[in-house]
Amino acid sequence: MIQAFAFYLFASVLLASAVLVISARNPVHSVLWLILGFFNAAGLMLLAGAEFIAMLLVIVYVGAVAVLFLFVVMMLNIDFAELRAGFARYLPFGILLALVLAVEMIFAVGAWNAGSIDMAQRIAPIASDVPNIKAIGALLYTQYLFVFEGAGLVLLVALIGAIVLTHRERAGVRPQNISEQVKRRPQDAVRNIDQPVGQGVKL
Amino acid sequence: MSYVESLTLTLPELVLTIGALVLLLVAGWAGDKATRAISWASVLLLFVAGLTLNCGQGVAFGGQYQADAFAAFSKVLIYFAAGASILIAPRFFQLADGSHVGLRAEYPILILLACVGMGMMVSAGDMMSLYVGLELNSLAAYVLASFMRSDSRSAEAGLKYFVLGALASGILLYGISLVYGFTGTTSFAGIAKAYGEGMSMGKLFGLVFVFSGLAFKVSAVPFHMWTPDVYEGAPTPVTTFFASAPKVAAMGMGVRLAVEAMGSAADQWQQIVIFAALASTVLGGVAAINQTNIKRLLAYSSINNVGFALIGLAAGTKEGIAAVLTYLAVYVVMTIGSFVCVLQMRDAEGRPVENISALAGLSRSRPGLAAAFAVFMFSLAGIPPLFGFWPKFLVFDAAVAVGLLPLAAVGIATSVIGAFYYIKVVKIIYFDEPASDAMIPASTLVETGLMTATALAVSPLGYLAIPILATLSGRAAGALF
Numbered sequence: 001m002i003q004a005f006a007f008y009l010f011a012s013v014l015l016a017s018a019v020l021v022i023s024a025r026n027p028v029h030s031v032l033w034l035i036l037g038f039f040n041a042a043g044l045m046l047l048a049g050a051e052f053i054a055m056l057l058v059i060v061y062v063g064a065v066a067v068l069f070l071f072v073v074m075m076l077n078i079d080f081a082e083l084r085a086g087f088a089r090y091l092p093f094g095i096l097l098a099l100v101l102a103v104e105m106i107f108a109v110g111a112w113n114a115g116s117i118d119m120a121q122r123i124a125p126i127a128s129d130v131p132n133i134k135a136i137g138a139l140l141y142t143q144y145l146f147v148f149e150g151a152g153l154v155l156l157v158a159l160i161g162a163i164v165l166t167h168r169e170r171a172g173v174r175p176q177n178i179s180e181q182v183k184r185r186p187q188d189a190v191r192n193i194d195q196p197v198g199q200g201v202k203l
Numbered sequence: 204m205s206y207v208e209s210l211t212l213t214l215p216e217l218v219l220t221i222g223a224l225v226l227l228l229v230a231g232w233a234g235d236k237a238t239r240a241i242s243w244a245s246v247l248l249l250f251v252a253g254l255t256l257n258c259g260q261g262v263a264f265g266g267q268y269q270a271d272a273f274a275a276f277s278k279v280l281i282y283f284a285a286g287a288s289i290l291i292a293p294r295f296f297q298l299a300d301g302s303h304v305g306l307r308a309e310y311p312i313l314i315l316l317a318c319v320g321m322g323m324m325v326s327a328g329d330m331m332s333l334y335v336g337l338e339l340n341s342l343a344a345y346v347l348a349s350f351m352r353s354d355s356r357s358a359e360a361g362l363k364y365f366v367l368g369a370l371a372s373g374i375l376l377y378g379i380s381l382v383y384g385f386t387g388t389t390s391f392a393g394i395a396k397a398y399g400e401g402m403s404m405g406k407l408f409g410l411v412f413v414f415s416g417l418a419f420k421v422s423a424v425p426f427h428m429w430t431p432d433v434y435e436g437a438p439t440p441v442t443t444f445f446a447s448a449p450k451v452a453a454m455g456m457g458v459r460l461a462v463e464a465m466g467s468a469a470d471q472w473q474q475i476v477i478f479a480a481l482a483s484t485v486l487g488g489v490a491a492i493n494q495t496n497i498k499r500l501l502a503y504s505s506i507n508n509v510g511f512a513l514i515g516l517a518a519g520t521k522e523g524i525a526a527v528l529t530y531l532a533v534y535v536v537m538t539i540g541s542f543v544c545v546l547q548m549r550d551a552e553g554r555p556v557e558n559i560s561a562l563a564g565l566s567r568s569r570p571g572l573a574a575a576f577a578v579f580m581f582s583l584a585g586i587p588p589l590f591g592f593w594p595k596f597l598v599f600d601a602a603v604a605v606g607l608l609p610l611a612a613v614g615i616a617t618s619v620i621g622a623f624y625y626i627k628v629v630k631i632i633y634f635d636e637p638a639s640d641a642m643i644p645a646s647t648l649v650e651t652g653l654m655t656a657t658a659l660a661v662s663p664l665g666y667l668a669i670p671i672l673a674t675l676s677g678r679a680a681g682a683l684f
Contacts, residue, residue, distance in 0.1 A: 145206075146264040150319075150335035153220065156316070160227070160346070
């Protein structure tokens with residue numbers, strides 16, 4: 001009972017926020033609706049028993065991708081009115097794309113109803129008593145440790161590459177040098193003078 | 204198998220990875236002042252990693268990684284080529300952009316990390332480790348190609364390489380996913396078992412896509428288009444690296460995949476390999492004729508040579524694979540030698556020149572360099588007294604032994620066509636009137652030493668190495684069957 005209730009709640013909110021993403025006038029609102037959509041999709045994944053994907057959705061999509069969208073939308077000065085200007089002109093092409101998508105969906109459902117193709121024969125059986133986070137973790141850090149570390153090195157190379165190709169020393173910047181600031185003594189910076197009345201201060 | 208045993212088997216990669224990380228910290232701390240020390244330390248690391256190849260053979264991490272004679276043979280070539288590309292770099296970068304900034308410390312570190320990736324490629328026992336190794340190598344290569352970022356040609360080379368390389372990775376990955384989908388496994392042993400049970404449309408498509416991706420990485424025709432542009436634009440030491448180490452790695456990976464994973468589908472991939480071999484030798488021979496830039500010429504020469512090496516793979520026998528390995532060994536030495544010669548081409552102000560016409564009259568101004576250049580050109584052409592002839596003979600021999608007579612005949616014909624442009628370079632060096640802007644002698648001790656050693660190795664003296672080379676390559680090829 002509670003599952004059915006949760007499903008209809010998540011599903012209806014997801015659909016509603018998806019519609020609002022494309023119909024909201026303000027792009028910032030669109031991104032916020034998108035984040036709500038991701039959260040509800042994560043809820044649906046939890047109901048389906050895929051808690052790892054649910055967490056990925058929240059961490060990766062909400063935490064990183066959507067926030068990135070938000071930054072892009074707010075930082076770049078994009079004229080959305082201009083972007084929407086060609087709507088009528090591109091409508092036929094859009095309809096064509098929508099038709100292709102619809103045909104693909106019909107095919108997919110048809111193929112699914114016709115039974116799976118001869119793929120699944122050799123796939124290892126899924127142990128039902130192990131939670132999938134635990135199963136993925138165990139595989140990542142045992143059997144696939146080598147590949148996992150290799151993927152880490154790939155990311156490191158990407159990091160080095162980005163710095164090598166973009167970092168340049170600029171002359172004339174005045175960065176804060178904390179150790180110099182800390183080392184500065186009062187007697188170097190402060191001077192006590194006995195200032196007579198009626199004369200200017202000599203600096 | 205315990206972690207300790209697995210880690211012992213992966214010791215070469217471990218040494219390079221930890222070494223690269225430590226050197227990265229040193230570079231971060233000491234800045235570009237430490238580049239010279241870091242370069243030498245990297246070469247030392249490559250040497251140590253080469254020594255650890257002796258540490259044992261076996262399968263590590265549940266079949267993800269295989270340490271065998273084949274991997275060891277390829278890795279020795281890779282480490283040698285990488286070490287040479289590190290050693291020749293500092294002087295080039297100092298003179299190249301005129302600002303005398305010199306080499307930045309990330310260059311040797313990126314090469315070390317690329318070597319880790321190439322090591323993963325040649326010892327892969329699973330599609331996953333193969334792909335991760337390939338990406339590690341390619342990503343480092345994209346950065347290296349645009350290492351001289353103020354130079355527009357270098358930036359263009361990096362961008363071009365990145366876009367096309369990403370496309371090829373996508374093709375390869377699509378093939379891998381098809382193979383996984385239709386065989387249910389990513390391990391080479393499992394794939395071999397599934398392909399042994401007979402061919403289906405899905406498996407065939409997977410095989411074709413995987414081989415297309417591999418053909419891109421070895422720059423075999425019809426996936427060669429990036430090669431001349433990238434080789435021309437990239438800084439010359441980086442081009443040296445591209446033409447040698449990743450070629451060996453990609454070829455080794457392709458051979459292992461073809462024999463170990465898809466050996467039972469040999470008559471399917473043989474067609475692809477034969478076509479790629481023929482097309483590469485023909486295009487590499489014909490398209491190089493009109494080139495005026497020496498780096499472009501050597502790029503077409505590398506396409507041509509990859510075609511010859513593929514002839515050995517097309518034979519598919521143990522002798523054929525041994526011939527491929529011998530070919531790669533000699534090819535790496537010849538390529539490094541000829542690129543070191545190219546590095547010596549500088550105008551009066553010390554800036555690098557790449558026009559072939561600038562070589563005119565070199566025999567009078569610098570007879571030693573001219574002789575070395577001639578040796579490499581004749582050897583690349585495969586003219587008998589020089590050692591470049593021997594591996595060509597071996598691949599043709601292997602092809603004839605399995606009845607691929609037409610393939611060998613076309614190969615021999617195209618090698619005659621290819622000889623034309625190699626000999627043209629020699630003719631310019633020895634018989635043309637000297638150009639007005641004389642080249643200044645700028646070679647360092649390291650470059651002279653490297654040039655002399657490689658020239659001696661491909662000279663007729665190289666024939667003394669045949670027994671050792673034959674034993675080693677035979678043992679390496681035997682590890683796959």
